[in-house]
Amino acid sequence: xxxxxVADGLLLKAxxxxxxxxxxxxxxxxxxxxxxxxxxxxxxxxxxxxxGALRLDFRELEYMNxxxxxxxxxLIQAANQTETEVEILYRSTIHWQRLTFKLLEMLAxxxxxxxxxx
Amino acid sequence: xxxxxxxxxxxxxxxxVNNVRSIVxxxxxxxxxxxxxxxxxxxxxxxxxxxxxGEAAEGTESGMIxxxxxxGMLEIRxxxxxxxxxxxxxxxxxxxxxxxxxxxxxxxRMKSMLSDSSDRFSQLGLIRIxxxxxxxxxxxxxxxxxxxxxxxxxx
Numbered sequence: 001x002x003x004x005x006v007a008d009g010l011l012l013k014a015x016x017x018x019x020x021x022x023x024x025x026x027x028x029x030x031x032x033x034x035x036x037x038x039x040x041x042x043x044x045x046x047x048x049x050x051x052g053a054l055r056l057d058f059r060e061l062e063y064m065n066x067x068x069x070x071x072x073x074x075l076i077q078a079a080n081q082t083e084t085e086v087e088i089l090y091r092s093t094i095h096w097q098r099l100t101f102k103l104l105e106m107l108a109x110x111x112x113x114x115x116x117x118x
Numbered sequence: 119x120x121x122x123x124x125x126x127x128x129x130x131x132x133x134x135v136n137n138v139r140s141i142v143x144x145x146x147x148x149x150x151x152x153x154x155x156x157x158x159x160x161x162x163x164x165x166x167x168x169x170x171x172g173e174a175a176e177g178t179e180s181g182m183i184x185x186x187x188x189x190g191m192l193e194i195r196x197x198x199x200x201x202x203x204x205x206x207x208x209x210x211x212x213x214x215x216x217x218x219x220x221x222x223x224x225x226x227r228m229k230s231m232l233s234d235s236s237d238r239f240s241q242l243g244l245i246r247i248x249x250x251x252x253x254x255x256x257x258x259x260x261x262x263x264x265x266x267x268x269x270x271x272x273x
Contacts, residue, residue: 066242070231099250103225
């Protein structure tokens with residue numbers, strides 16, 4: 001099953017197979033209020049992946065504004081709290097991704113079920 | 119009762135912020151992709167703060183973003199009306215960025231966001247300008263106007 005979110009330059013493509021959900025982030029996340037789109041989308045997906053597995057693939061995301069950080073880390077924290085195995089993929093050759101996800105990797109040390117991979 | 123008809127044009131915020139990104143890309147094209155991307159990020163973060171937190175002041179209802187490359191120095195400046203309370207908050211955040219590690223401040227803010235959902239002014243945009251963009255940052259507040267300057271050498 002597939003679901004998509006298109007919002008203000010951002011495209012999220014979700015692939016759902018049982019309790020395994022993979023979400024690819026594409027385009028640019030530049031909305032002033034990204035949470036208003038991202039949060040409801042992931043709330044629906046959580047019905048599938050809670051207690052299962054969630055992959056977040058940011059490797060093709062061109063740009064993300066600072067407003068996007070909060071909803072992303074909040075959804076990762078929420079998934080960790082439901083013991084969902086979270087895998088986050090990023091591209092270390094992209095400057096902003098390397099710096100941002102390096103910090104997420106440090107944050108993820110406090111989350112038992114979250115892995116950040118470049 | 120008389121009929122009423124009044125048009126109230128409104129700025130399309132995301133359109134204007136996208137405009138800023140587009141202008142920066144065009145104006146700095148000759149300086150290479152790395153600088154363009156960094157400058158776009160800085161200008162966008164400052165522009166978003168202007169539209170989100172700026173207030174009308176001194177008879178003006180708009181803020182400003184200025185892009186300058188002079189004598190090997192790139193400057194991106196924002197100005198907008200602001201209350202004294204908001205300005206004080208920003209000045210304190212900028213002062214910390216001048217004294218402390220931007221990486222550590224970014225991590226501190228991320229942890230703070232997770233533990234306090236009511237903490238809505240993340241400061242991440244300002245921190246990112248230094249941490250990711252490699253710019254220095256300065257701020258001043260005068261005549262109800264908050265001015266922020268981000269600077270970086272252009273090689």
